[in-house]
Amino acid sequence: MTLIEWVELYVMSPIAIASIVVGLFFLFVAAVGVLRLPDVYTRSHAVSLTDSLGAFFVLGGLALYEGLSTNAVKILIVLILLYLLNPVIAHATVRSAHRSGLKPWSREDA
């Protein structure tokens, strides 16, 4: 067993598993938020939590699991693409809601 194999088996894999579990936790929190929160604007915060933190930890963990290879680089490309495109989609959805005159929920209405 070479040193690189040893590092991949006993150092990288546990870190990767821990990272994926943390990512799943954030995905779970976002799902709870989508169920609990009162209106479109607040729910979009929950969805943005999924996009940024859940995808970051899950895809980062998978890239660590792949080790040093082109596969890891490709997974990072998907991550960068998500980071570039998801804010645009979230902004477009919320802006169309705002321009249609949807009132944001606030403490006083409840």
Next chain:
Amino acid sequence: MKSNPLAIKTLAFFLIWLLLSESFDWLHVSMGVLCAFGVAWFNRSREQTRFEIPRARIVWYYFWLVGRILQSGFHLSKLILHPSLPIDPRMIRQRTKLRKDAGIVLLGNSITLTPGTITVEVNSDELEVHAMDAESAEDVTSFRFDEQIARVTSSKETA
């Protein structure tokens, strides 16, 4: 950058092709050159897009942004999982002192990417931001992002 935009675009697309296809035999490489040139040629009328190379500080900015995202992500998770749901959503209007389009785009994207704040509307220099509670709103009103981005895009801009 003004010398030959078509060649630069072709080169950029070709590098992306090489990264995604991973095959280096002459058939795939020549197909890649053809496709890259074709895409660049179809988009030759978009030459007026100003292309600026950001300063090297942008790498540091991305690490700083990931740190901010982690911090406000934990804050938002606490809000969502709290049994009584202690949210206090609000709209903030704020003028930014950034002048370049690239800086404003980066600012809006960063604000939307950070959990707890989302850019709703952008006029030329006024942003309308929806924030989850006072602590998230403070992220925007403290001009934290503006200062960092002003250092990335240009030394002349003041924030």
Next chain:
Amino acid sequence: MKIFFLIVLITITLLIVVYLYRVMRGPTVFDRVLGLNGISTKAIILLVVIGTVYGRVDMFVDISTGYALINLVGSLAIAKYLEERRELANDAD
């Protein structure tokens, strides 16, 4: 390791059901668009995990990249189409 990835797959699939509830329930059309956006983000993550399970990450990453781009175009088209429609904001619950 394979069992761990299967558990990850099942968890993400169950989370998709939550978003599907939001898509079907509404109450406004923007909630549905938001739910669809969440589902497609999860589908992208799901594709990469499936690629890791089968050892073909290179292929599945290409598929998920295409999925992300199609999702962008579709979502922008829907958002643009729904803009400035007062009657949509009023039919909440």
